[in-house]
Amino acid sequence: MAWGQAPAGSPYPACRICGAIPAADVTVRGHQGILIMMRFQSLKGPFCRNCGTAVLREMTGKTLWQGWWSPFSVIAFTPFTLISNLTVRAKLNKLPPPVPGQPGQQLDPGAPLRRRPAALGALIPLVWVLFLVIQNAIHPAGAATSESVKRSALKLGQPSPQAQEVLDDDMKEGKFVITPQRVVMGKPSDLDEWDEVGKEKMYPGATLAWLYVNAKLVGGDTPLSGPTVTAGRVGLLSEGGRQGTPLTFLEDLKSRPADCQPEKISATWRKGEDHTLCVPFVVPEARKITTVTYTRNALDTAPWLKWAIDS
16 A cells, blocks of 8 residues: 555555555645745645644744734735634544554654743734734824824825934844835726636725835935835825725736835845835726825834825
């Protein structure tokens, strides 16, 4: 009998790793968030109890450490991955241990997750929440100050009145002047490439809008390695205060204008350098774009700066 094959007439599948029977046909998932990028992993069974538990603990442990470093990962993808793996764990625990004499070597499940250092990664979202609470206490949303009134009067093309603080990969702080330059509207057909074959449109009643933003490094700890100046910070509002949905996979869009350059997170910035960066947004087709926003960080709930777009 070959590995991964059950004996003739057996009602059970065989483990894809060791060939043990019985095995459960499950999919173990992993997730990694990297600022504006994300990585999805999966390994499909069938797995016996020992091999499945070993794979599950390894991929879940890495997700607990690596899955929280992107805004969308924190909100949706990492929680989904962990909940999905809990379901897999329940199915594997219902299997009896493989009997001796199986055709292949079984994986060692190792220590339970709660006894591994990776379990401490479950505290990372709590640190994010604490950070947001402290930020909101220091900079309460909607505080009526003369500075906030001045910020509300910004027009598209005006630089930010203050240099904005951005951290790089080495936690060095740079100060950037941010200047939204223009918004170029696309066509609803630009979104056709996102539609899934045989299904409804992913973004019905929507179109693309391309936001061009100039960023200039004016101070701080320079040079900087890989700061994210626009990703998760800039935003577009349409009539009624409706927020546009940013698309992070800019280079994959066939409709991208030739002069629309994505932010290179691996680039090195030196003092005095400036670059014009471009971010695509999905916006309602029938609503006029009214405002460009900029937040202190990707998880802020309220915009820090606003620029009005003239008619």
